[in-house]
Amino acid sequence: MPAYVPPLRDLSFVLHEALEIENSGIAGYDEMTPDFTGQVLEEAGKIARDVLAPLNIIGDEQGCTLENGVVRTPEGFKAAFDTLREGGWTGLDCDPEYGGQGMPYALAAAVGEMHSAANMAFMMYAGLTHGAYSAIHAHGSDAQKAKFLPKMVTCEWTGTMNLTEPHCGTDLGLLRTKAEPQEDGTYKISGQKIFISAGDHDMSENVIHLVLAKIPGGPEGVKGISLFIVPKFIVNDDGSLGERNALSVGKLEEKMGIHGNATCVMNYDGATGYLVGEAHKGLRAMFTMMNEARLGVGMQGLSQAAGAYQGALAYAKDRIQGRAVTGVEAPEKAADPLIVHPDVRRMLMDQKSFIEGARFFALWGSVMIDAAHHGDESADDMISLLTPVLKGFLTDKGYEMATQAQQVFGGHGYIEEWGMSQFVRDARIAMIYEGANGVQALDLVGRKLAAKGGKPVMAFFEMITSFCKEHREDEAMKPFIDPLKAASKDLQAAGMFFMQNGMKNPNAALAGSTDFMHLFGHVCLGYAWARMAKVALGKLAEGTGDKAFYETKLATGRYYMARQLPATGMHLARIQSGAEPVMALDAEAF
Template sequence: MPIYNAPLNDLGFVLHEVLKVQDSALPGYEDLTADFTSAVLEEAGKLARDVFAPLNEVGDRQGCVLENGVVRTPEGFKAAFDTLREGGWTGLDCDPDYGGQGMPHVLSTAVGELSVASNMAFNMYAGLTHGAYSAIHAHASDALKAKFLPKMVTCEWTGTMNLTEPHCGTDLGLLRTRAEPQDDGSYKITGQKIFISAGDHDMADNVIHLVLAKIPGGPEGVKGISLFIVPKIMVGDDGALGAANNLSVGKLEEKMGIHGNATCVMNYDGATGYLCGDAHKGLRAMFTMMNEARLGVGLQGLGQAVVAYQNAAAYAQDRLQGRAVTGAENPDGPADPLIVHPDIRRMLLDQKAFVEGARAFALWGATMLDDYKSTGSKDADGMLSLLIPVIKGYLTDKGFDSAVKAQQVFGGHGYIEEQGMSQFVRDARIAMIYEGANGIQALDLVGRKLASDGGKHAMAFFEMVKDFLKDNAADAELKEQFLDPLKAGSKDLQAAMMYFMQAGMKDPNAALAGSNDFMHMFGHVALGLMWARMAIAAKAALDAGTGDAAFYKAKLATGRYFMARIMPETQLNLARIMSGAAPVMDLPAEAF
């Protein structure tokens, strides 16, 4: 069975030595002392290791089953969900007015990594509930919030998001689900939704669906979409459960991965629903929580890379195979461990450099979300909105790539199900598709986010990097090993942006053909910034003689690898971008 151990040292390092959350003036951050976060993460780590991780393979093998209209989850899931709920983990960063603990989202993100790495499919039940909670909290009436949120915070009731229909995915303007107004102010929802994660299960007393639908007579296209709260079981004004609503699970999808999560076809046959927010403003309501949701999906890419890397690193240390070309390093054994071979080390360092840089990137993004939520900072919201397509797209692309490399370290044994590496690869794959496929993330980044507010936030990112380079240029070793590569990557990124501005005006395809490369280039630069910040923190700790010297030396060595071997990929990205649209668009459609 695969192993999983919470990376507590690294989480503490990023939170307190890199991001220095304990020194932030943001509301709630005064509670984020090293002792407090350490205690929370240690308990969360035990739960992930001892309760969730052992069920990961069980969920993969058993999957979910639809029996008499009810979805049955894999063996042990319900007991684990009860444990999660009883510990108060589901309301960690939720509003205290509805029973939450009111902690900052950055702490919830750190805890979330542990949960998603140990059992991604299981984590999704609570994760989707949190997304539904956030949309209701931001847009529903006080009466609806009072009716639904307290038990969603505790996950006594779970939540879903219903967007996709059989004939429309990304293009929501085509959706057909309709909502007929009723005399009592409610609506009758009729239509079919597909790919609904956690659409039904046996671990909660109710499921609260958020459903996008059109009210007859409203505007055409996306401007006519509204958002509705549609409970599986009706809820009285006193909060008591009543009769079943007119909705059902049509089928469970058979999927490549995340078998432990129920992916449902949902049928709404005149089901009672309640308007959440303003009529015809459903997309705006849904997109309120998109930054949070896409940060969570980026975390899924990271989480699968983390657990896959842990197992690959352990296997490489233990598996004996061949001899080091420079001479036997295990002379008393029949062969040397895999770790002696340069190509194995290359694959492991690709993974290690990614997961540690991505962890810092995701947590940095969470601090911006906290800033916006607590202070309303438009600058924080703008910067996060710029970076979210990168967090979602780059982290899930590279997370899948890391899981594949981890599988490769195992050789033929990685292809055998009992090793567990196949599951990490299969589970990681979906994160590149849902919550906005990564091609859409790249288009959003290039087509919308770069120009947002007149390009203010993109320019602010470049200024941030420029100021960082200037402020730390006095350290010659740091400059050569970290700052100069970061500067080169940032220049490539700026050159690509200038190309889009110039060529894209004449031929939009010239920009869109390079959007995926630009998203990855941005990811390299963002992780490069994180690695430079981590290098400064590690050097400071070594100079002060505090903490675990081996940990900080390993951090610096991994960062040097990222800067020397991964950051130069921006040059390739830039060359592809500047080739323009012709290589992509010249081939006639009928020639494919």
């Protein structure tokens, strides 16, 4: 399995040349100079390459084990977790009041891509903790924040989110876990939760579970859901750990992938819990965690594609099979390397053009999150609109690209020793958890398009239109502007179809929701490539010394615009076919 190579040059290009973060006017970004971020990313890349990547296959092979009620992580995981903690990486963008470093979320996202590409299952322990931290930070009381956050920032205590139950996943209104109020203001939590990632392990002193439950007598359905902090060990007033709470791991799930992460069935048997925020308002608090997690999961789709691509590229350059149809290219060898063959080039270009476009999209989204945190309402509206696209499109395509990378290996891609199978298996979960991608598409079409009277989506269209108008006279930009304009028109036509047909026949909109999410995702990557092309052309015109990098960037972007972006026409045709082809059969006819 090839060693992981941190994409430092490309991360710097996106952050500082394409997004120009230090000049964006966002609070704290003026300190994000290329020298500063370069040092941070270089150190993060070393950890990814030297510490996390070597453990990836170990975690996959060994998995986690449950011994006498205690979960044991794979060999080397605890030492690696200590390395993250001691370097302050777990609190990179956390509040300094609670021991964090206060860096922008965008920098943490760039670090997160590398760490997740190197070892996705391992990084879920810290990632889920960050999400739980964010929910408590946004909705917890001052006392709760003071008690729990400092050690969650350092990952001395880790965190989880507990939503799913055996009988309900997406439909949280059906959940049965109860929270009985006690005289001292605490609650007794009873019920069972399943699919709890990082639910227990041996790498931290305590696990802080965020649990959705219903207080008896509350409203029916989702309006009666509350959120509770339920620690594995009770935390005393002085911050020390007390007795074990009444919760346990029922079993570890046997999974297709992410074997190094402990996916637990959690049993709560009258465990002590502490209400977060208001009673019956738990979903609002949990969605603070869910929305952050969805962006993180979108990054996981990108990261697994990126890690798999590195392996496929190395293999395609090294493996000799057949001769180039245009003539022998390696006469000193018995055959030419795989990379001479057009169809292998196609697969590699699919991967490369997706990964680099998705990297811009994800980091652009993270910049919007930083802006929203500092009160920019338009950025908040835009990232809210784009969150289901980031999550759904990047994970669908990330899995597809990981499979493409596996295909480059032929039969060897199906053999475990080459490591490609793990990227495919690990990437698969990203399409399912934190809201399955079909649900992301429904959220996009059913809620986000109409949010604020359609103001955010209209702002998106105006952004694309203005960019195209600005560069319509630039002949060098034509291979980017013309396809982007056509794709944007497809997206607008799809939205118009929903407006004209969705009210009288909701199925007409919902049957096309996944196609719309993908159409939207392609437009976002088309915009990403057009933005990056503008920068690359400018650098070449200046006579840059990094000519090869910018020429490669332009060629990769042209590939996406010519070979991938036209998919918007296919998605539009599917959408405009309406609900009839999808709903034609009675259930008994399947």
